[in-house]
Amino acid sequence: MLHLTINGKPIEVPEGTTILEAARMNSIDIPSLCYLKDQNVIGSCRICVVEVKGAKTLQASCITQAAEGMEIYTNSRIVRESRKVLYELILSDHDKDCLFCKRNQHCELQKLGVQLGVERSRFEGERSTRRVDSSVSITRDLSKCILCRRCVSVCNNVQETGVLNMQNRGFKTEASPAMSLPLGAVNCTFCGQCTVVCPVGALRETSSTERVWGALNDPKKRTVVQIAPAVRVAIGEEFGLPAGTLCTGKLASALKELGFDDVFDTNWAADLTIMEEGTEFLGRVKDALTGGGATLPMITSCSPGWIKYIEHHYPEHLGHLSTCKSPHTMMGAIVKSYYAESQGFDPKDMFVVSVMPCTAKKFEIDRREMQNGGLKNVDAVLTTRELADMIHSAGIDFVSLKDSTFHNPLGFSTGAADIFGVTGGVMEAALRTVYELVTGRELPFDKLHVVPIVGLDQIKEATIRIEEPLPAYAFLKGVDVRVAVTSGFAGAKKLMEQINAGTSPYHFIEIMGCPGGCITGGGQPRSEDERIRVKRMAALYNEDESKLLRKSHENPLVIKIYQDYLDKPNGHRSHELLHTHYTARGMHNQLTDEVFVLDLQKPQPARTPLTPGVVLGMSRSRTDLQDNPRVMALEAENANLRAELAETQDTVTVFKRIIQERNAP
Ligand code: SF4
Ligand code: SF4
Ligand code: SF4
Ligand code: FES
Numbered sequence: 001m002l003h004l005t006i007n008g009k010p011i012e013v014p015e016g017t018t019i020l021e022a023a024r025m026n027s028i029d030i031p032s033l034c035y036l037k038d039q040n041v042i043g044s045c046r047i048c049v050v051e052v053k054g055a056k057t058l059q060a061s062c063i064t065q066a067a068e069g070m071e072i073y074t075n076s077r078i079v080r081e082s083r084k085v086l087y088e089l090i091l092s093d094h095d096k097d098c099l100f101c102k103r104n105q106h107c108e109l110q111k112l113g114v115q116l117g118v119e120r121s122r123f124e125g126e127r128s129t130r131r132v133d134s135s136v137s138i139t140r141d142l143s144k145c146i147l148c149r150r151c152v153s154v155c156n157n158v159q160e161t162g163v164l165n166m167q168n169r170g171f172k173t174e175a176s177p178a179m180s181l182p183l184g185a186v187n188c189t190f191c192g193q194c195t196v197v198c199p200v201g202a203l204r205e206t207s208s209t210e211r212v213w214g215a216l217n218d219p220k221k222r223t224v225v226q227i228a229p230a231v232r233v234a235i236g237e238e239f240g241l242p243a244g245t246l247c248t249g250k251l252a253s254a255l256k257e258l259g260f261d262d263v264f265d266t267n268w269a270a271d272l273t274i275m276e277e278g279t280e281f282l283g284r285v286k287d288a289l290t291g292g293g294a295t296l297p298m299i300t301s302c303s304p305g306w307i308k309y310i311e312h313h314y315p316e317h318l319g320h321l322s323t324c325k326s327p328h329t330m331m332g333a334i335v336k337s338y339y340a341e342s343q344g345f346d347p348k349d350m351f352v353v354s355v356m357p358c359t360a361k362k363f364e365i366d367r368r369e370m371q372n373g374g375l376k377n378v379d380a381v382l383t384t385r386e387l388a389d390m391i392h393s394a395g396i397d398f399v400s401l402k403d404s405t406f407h408n409p410l411g412f413s414t415g416a417a418d419i420f421g422v423t424g425g426v427m428e429a430a431l432r433t434v435y436e437l438v439t440g441r442e443l444p445f446d447k448l449h450v451v452p453i454v455g456l457d458q459i460k461e462a463t464i465r466i467e468e469p470l471p472a473y474a475f476l477k478g479v480d481v482r483v484a485v486t487s488g489f490a491g492a493k494k495l496m497e498q499i500n501a502g503t504s505p506y507h508f509i510e511i512m513g514c515p516g517g518c519i520t521g522g523g524q525p526r527s528e529d530e531r532i533r534v535k536r537m538a539a540l541y542n543e544d545e546s547k548l549l550r551k552s553h554e555n556p557l558v559i560k561i562y563q564d565y566l567d568k569p570n571g572h573r574s575h576e577l578l579h580t581h582y583t584a585r586g587m588h589n590q591l592t593d594e595v596f597v598l599d600l601q602k603p604q605p606a607r608t609p610l611t612p613g614v615v616l617g618m619s620r621s622r623t624d625l626q627d628n629p630r631v632m633a634l635e636a637e638n639a640n641l642r643a644e645l646a647e648t649q650d651t652v653t654v655f656k657r658i659i660q661e662r663n664a665p
Helices: 019-026 077-092 110-114 150-158 195-197 208-214 229-233 235-239 246-259 266-289 303-314 315-320 328-344 358-365 385-393 415-421 425-439 472-478 490-501 532-545 556-566 572-578 627-662
Strands: 002-005 011-014 049-052 071-073 132-137 136-143 165-167 174-176 204-207 223-226 263-264 352-355 380-383 461-463 480-487 509-510 596-598
Touching: 002 019, 011 019, 019 071, 077 110, 136 263, 150 165, 150 195, 150 380, 165 303, 174 556, 195 204, 208 352, 208 385, 223 328, 229 235, 229 246, 229 266, 229 385, 229 415, 229 532, 235 385, 235 509, 246 263, 246 385, 263 266, 263 328, 266 328, 266 415, 266 425, 266 556, 266 572, 266 596, 303 358, 303 490, 315 490, 328 352, 328 556, 328 572, 352 385, 358 380, 380 385, 415 425, 415 532, 425 472, 425 480, 461 490, 461 532, 480 490, 490 509, 509 627, 556 572
Parallel strands: 002 071, 223 263, 223 352, 352 380, 480 509
Antiparallel strands: 002 011, 049 071, 132 136, 132 596, 136 204, 165 174, 461 480
């Protein structure tokens, strides 16, 4: 243990502790900005400076190790003044447009200004040339960026996708894809993890709220909404409730108060997914074990961020993916077919909204594959954060709302569906059904939880031996079914490399794009609570255990739709509505002409007002877009070269002037 003092108070901390951690362990707050525990520890903003007795300069506490006998001052005059100056320097290259900023009142930069007592910004002058880059999922407003590099760290070190990096130098420095290409034109997965860590309004989901308000106010539209499992254990945080508060009933009530005609539950479609995916898996295993040559391992397909990742990085392995659409697009397809037909609605007049923990779902509904009969399965995706904004904006007192239930026939679900929201949940739900179909007995685990695949480890695996199968599944007798589960692309890469090398030992793999699964999706509330994932996960497992029915094949309303409409899992109608195929994209989109750019903003001078089109979110749709990725790459490169040339010419002019002045008599 180390012994030191902070502000005269003696403390004891383990070796290897930074000054910032030492202070926080002892309830002494040091303000920070770029620092993100375990993710971004690079000491770039210097807001966390402290005075260390004997040191020549102030030290950035987030990267300085505590040492035996250190005397540290976190609140001296020089420390306070320095932090203010550093803060004002950050503001000097920031548009300070708070009233029109999505993060207003939820912004770490704003909060810091209040904490430091900054009342003015003394440094004004030239500002960086900045621009807005809007894709179908994520919008980057670089006039808000404070260059903290958190997004770069999460994209490179956590997700290992390497999409965002620091580009250019000086005033032109920005956190962007290579050659400052738009996110929608590169191999970004739209996982949205960068939007969760960005402390300011520079990175956020591309808003769909105005379109949803438009549909709600349109008397000709039948508005249908559904919510994903992970939303119900997180949205309460946006209203001051503790992390992991289960808000299913309040959510149903809030959606009804907002004016949706039908309030359905994506969980119903999660049960349907298990019927389709489980049947597909059994079909593939039978084929593979009886010499048919089906592709194994089969990999789950309900995470659109993961789907985009494999389409870019392993396009040659798309055959491993289940052909099942994700639960919310299955729900959309069913709403605009079965439900519309049974109620006599014209599907063209229906507007289906999905409330999701995910930014990639916004991209997913725009895929060419997610349509039936020329209509999109889902018309708009709201993230958990966006729905909370709408509830606030409608003046609904969420915390005081009474619980209500979802509408049927698409609102009832089993416990298996609840755990879709956490890593390992889809696999466990599938195993509960598949094992029982094959053996006629319940999955042999306490409370039905497949313990080895529960939890937040990066890669989890389990082996389940099939003893005494029913006669129809005799081909599985004595087979050890091997499954693996991962979340986040770092783990996905490891499992895919095994497949690449032909050494994967698994039959079935679950992959989710976000570390921890949907509970920590890119559209979930931002939080400083380090235990957030554990709390949200526990809430989902509690919800599962509280249900009377906990296996998807027991859902009476899923059984009914097969009797009334779909006939059987993986049948003809199911294939038409509930299954899909994928697009090989390649690392540089070289295998496709599809891009997902909304606004391609060319560099604008600082302080130039944005065009009304940008402010209102009006933009070219993907189908109008003539630019292909290669053309955009060349345009961006040209713009950069022109800017660099102009800079060089400026420098030459300055040097010429200095030389002339020196040579002057
Ligand atoms: S990012 Fe924060 S400080 Fe900057 S304009 Fe938005 S709310 Fe204001
Ligand atoms: S959305 Fe994901 S992949 Fe894309 S830039 Fe952000 S962190 Fe990287
Ligand atoms: S976009 Fe956000 S997270 Fe990324 S460097 Fe800028 S301020 Fe930091
Ligand atoms: S928080 Fe320590 S340098 Fe930014």
